[in-house]
Amino acid sequence: MNIILLGPPGAGKGTQAKMLEDTRGMKQLSTGDMLRAEIAAQTELGLKVKSLMDAGSLVSDDIVIEMISHRIEQPDCAKGFILDGFPRTVAQAEALDKMLAVKNKKLGAVIQLAVDEGALLARIEKRASESAVVRADDNADALKKRLAVYNEQTAPIIPYYEGKKMLKKVDGMAAMNIVSEQIDAILG
Numbered sequence: 001m002n003i004i005l006l007g008p009p010g011a012g013k014g015t016q017a018k019m020l021e022d023t024r025g026m027k028q029l030s031t032g033d034m035l036r037a038e039i040a041a042q043t044e045l046g047l048k049v050k051s052l053m054d055a056g057s058l059v060s061d062d063i064v065i066e067m068i069s070h071r072i073e074q075p076d077c078a079k080g081f082i083l084d085g086f087p088r089t090v091a092q093a094e095a096l097d098k099m100l101a102v103k104n105k106k107l108g109a110v111i112q113l114a115v116d117e118g119a120l121l122a123r124i125e126k127r128a129s130e131s132a133v134v135r136a137d138d139n140a141d142a143l144k145k146r147l148a149v150y151n152e153q154t155a156p157i158i159p160y161y162e163g164k165k166m167l168k169k170v171d172g173m174a175a176m177n178i179v180s181e182q183i184d185a186i187l188g
């Protein structure tokens, strides 16, 4: 099954995606990870997106749409893929619908990890303190910007999927294993 994990930065999308990779053999497709790999490899694309990402702004729709369109065709996505951090705008959601139709693929569910924004800053600071490589955008200023960007540009995709009767909501503030049980119940 192909799914979208939706939620603001720090909601736990990456953690849950990794658990689904282990338990179901689905493939996590994180546009953020793909872009960070481009930066690390100092590609032309990496150089182009670095300052936007560091500041917590979105990169252009075309870039991520192209990446995902190519990526979902790869053999490791055969058992299903988990979109983590994509789509992030209504334009990306519309482009995803079109590419899935062309490729004869379907979305099984859009799962929203609902969280209390006040608790997110603490979570991201914890992530930064525990991780060996600290993300350039895991700091208070960039996080505030990323949350604002989420509310302005990404939250509108919630009604988009509600309208299609595809949206499922889970409590992202619950413990990691409880969130994963809720997701399992949705996926069946």
Ligand code: AMP
Pocket (backbone or CB within 6 Å): 009, 031, 032, 033, 035, 052, 053, 054, 056, 057, 058, 059, 060, 061, 064, 084, 085, 086, 087, 088, 092, 137, 146
């Ligand atoms: P993430 O790891 O998902 O938090 O993404 C980190 C950063 O990568 C974001 O703040 C954006 O700058 C960029 N990014 C990741 N995914 C997208 C996307 N779907 N659309 C636009 N920018 C993205």
